[in-house]
Amino acid sequence: xxxxxxxxxxxxxxxxxSGEDIAAILKRFPxxxxxxxxxxxxxxxxxxxxxxxxxxxxxSLTHLMLKALSNPINADLSREESTSTCELKFIRKxxxxxxxxxxxxxxxxxxxxxxxxxxxxxxxxxxPIKLLTEKARFLLTFNKESKVELRITYSNERxxxxxxxxxxxxxxxxxxxxxxxxxxxxxxxxxxxxAPDTKPLIIDRxxxxxxxxxxxxxxxxxxxxxxxxxxLRRSIDICMKRCNLMCGGKARxxxxxxxxxxxxxxxxxxxxxxxxxx
Amino acid sequence: MESELKSILEKARxxxxxxISELFRLYHPxxxxxxFYRVGGxxxxxxxxxxxxxxxxxxxxxxxNFEAWLYRIARNVIIDKxxxxxxxxxxxxxxEVAERIQDDRDDHLRIDNMMDIQMKLACLNDDQREFxxxxxxxxxxxxxxxxxxxxxxxxxxxxxxxxxxxxxxMKD
Numbered sequence: 065x066x067x068x069x070x071x072x073x074x075x076x077x078x079x080x081x082s083g084e085d086i087a088a089i090l091k092r093f094p095x096x097x098x099x100x101x102x103x104x105x106x107x108x109x110x111x112x113x114x115x116x117x118x119x120x121x122x123x124s125l126t127h128l129m130l131k132a133l134s135n136p137i138n139a140d141l142s143r144e145e146s147t148s149t150c151e152l153k154f155i156r157k158x159x160x161x162x163x164x165x166x167x168x169x170x171x172x173x174x175x176x177x178x179x180x181x182x183x184x185x186x187x188x189x190x191x192p193i194k195l196l197t198e199k200a201r202f203l204l205t206f207n208k209e210s211k212v213e214l215r216i217t218y219s220n221e222r223x224x225x226x227x228x229x230x231x232x233x234x235x236x237x238x239x240x241x242x243x244x245x246x247x248x249x250x251x252x253x254x255x256x257x258x259a260p261d262t263k264p265l266i267i268d269r270x271x272x273x274x275x276x277x278x279x280x281x282x283x284x285x286x287x288x289x290x291x292x293x294x295x296l297r298r299s300i301d302i303c304m305k306r307c308n309l310m311c312g313g314k315a316r317x318x319x320x321x322x323x324x325x326x327x328x329x330x331x332x333x334x335x336x337x338x339x340x341x342x
Numbered sequence: 343m344e345s346e347l348k349s350i351l352e353k354a355r356x357x358x359x360x361x362i363s364e365l366f367r368l369y370h371p372x373x374x375x376x377x378f379y380r381v382g383g384x385x386x387x388x389x390x391x392x393x394x395x396x397x398x399x400x401x402x403x404x405x406x407n408f409e410a411w412l413y414r415i416a417r418n419v420i421i422d423k424x425x426x427x428x429x430x431x432x433x434x435x436x437x438e439v440a441e442r443i444q445d446d447r448d449d450h451l452r453i454d455n456m457m458d459i460q461m462k463l464a465c466l467n468d469d470q471r472e473f474x475x476x477x478x479x480x481x482x483x484x485x486x487x488x489x490x491x492x493x494x495x496x497x498x499x500x501x502x503x504x505x506x507x508x509x510x511x512m513k514d
Contacts, residue, residue: 069503070499070500070502070503071499073499073502073503073506074484074499074502077502102510103503103506103507103510105510106506106509106510107478107506109459110459110474110478110479110509111478111479112455113375113379113455113456113459113478113479114452114455114456115371115375116374116375116378116386116456305461305464305465
């Protein structure tokens with residue numbers, strides 16, 4: 065790194081803010097031009113960041129003022145009340161769901177269709193039973209880590225369904241694709257809240273899965289229709305960004321217990337060698 | 343503009359409705375944009391609203407640089423949100439992009455650009471993301487950011503270089 069580059073960069077940014085263009089600024093710093101150019105381009109990109117979309121349900125100032133000026137003690141009481149009511153409803157709903165799930169599992173086992181449903185695809189009459197069985201199994205799992213493992217399994221299952229359906233001439237199934245990404249998202253969210261001794265390994269598994277999903281979508285994209293290609297491009301982008309997030313940012317902060325290479329380093333190697341990253 | 347703002351603030355401290363409306367008109371969209379790039383789109387409006395609630399409650403004690411004070415409140419609102427939530431802002435920012443996948447009515451180019459910047463910011467660490475959002479998206483200068491974050495100007499120059507270098511490294 066060039067000595068004093070932070071100062072030159074800061075001065076260059078000040079000139080950019082005063083209206084000078086990048087080419088003229090770089091002429092003032094000829095020795096540092098190569099290093100400064102890409103950084104100033106990033107600055108320009110950030111400055112042009114678009115405004116977010118307007119929300120149809122914008123909160124009104126009147127609402128905010130009423131909230132700000134209301135008695136904070138009353139607000140706390142009503143918050144406690146609504147929380148306890150919500151908790152009671154949640155417990156009731158959760159118990160009912162678990163009961164329903166248990167019955168569903170028993171019936172499914174009794175009918176002996178469990179194995180038969182595992183290879184089904186959307187459109188088959190057994191497919192809803194497959195999803196119901198997955199849901200029941202998830203509800204009857206109480207351990208946090210096991211729940212995350214199930215999410216990983218289900219996301220992987222959606223990937224297999226996507227490939228099977230595509231190969232059978234059914235095109236890219238948008239619902240399966242969204243479920244695949246949603247399950248991976250839920251797995252990552254669950255993984256983040258695990259204990260420090262189990263978290264790195266789970267995150268590593270999720271990043272491996274995400275990498276596999278991205279690669280698979282890339283190979284499907286080559287044979288997809290134009291409209292499907294747009295959808296797949298966005299999905300691949302999501303997978304890449306998740307990989308970068310899990311391996312790029314977090315890997316720097318996570319060290320393995322033995323002090324060997326950081327968790328996520330294999331994933332980083334995959335990212336560097338991955339065709340979809342070129 | 344400065345004398346205009348000074349006059350608005352004087353009235354706002356007395357909870358004058360017109361003055362507070364004017365502050366809302368001037369700063370609410372900015373706060374929404376700040377929250378959007380700082381913590382993600384799903385919570386941007388809510389968090390901007392929370393900042394405004396705190397502004398109204400404490401405007402009577404406000405002194406010094408108004409924008410620095412406002413963004414200090416915004417910072418505290420974000421810290422409170424992260425404390426209450428299980429997942430970090432950067433994770434939520436990555437995931438909410440998946441929700442756009444089904445919406446064919448979006449303006450693709452504008453949305454792609456917005457998503458691209460949001461994603462790149464999400465991959466930075468919290469300090470880097472905060473700095474870049476405050477300086478280049480919100481348009482604050484180093485002195486104001488130093489007041490908001492409590493960092494020295496020298497430390498901010500180093501942070502600026504590292505944050506921009508990290509963004510430059512990310513492939514499109």
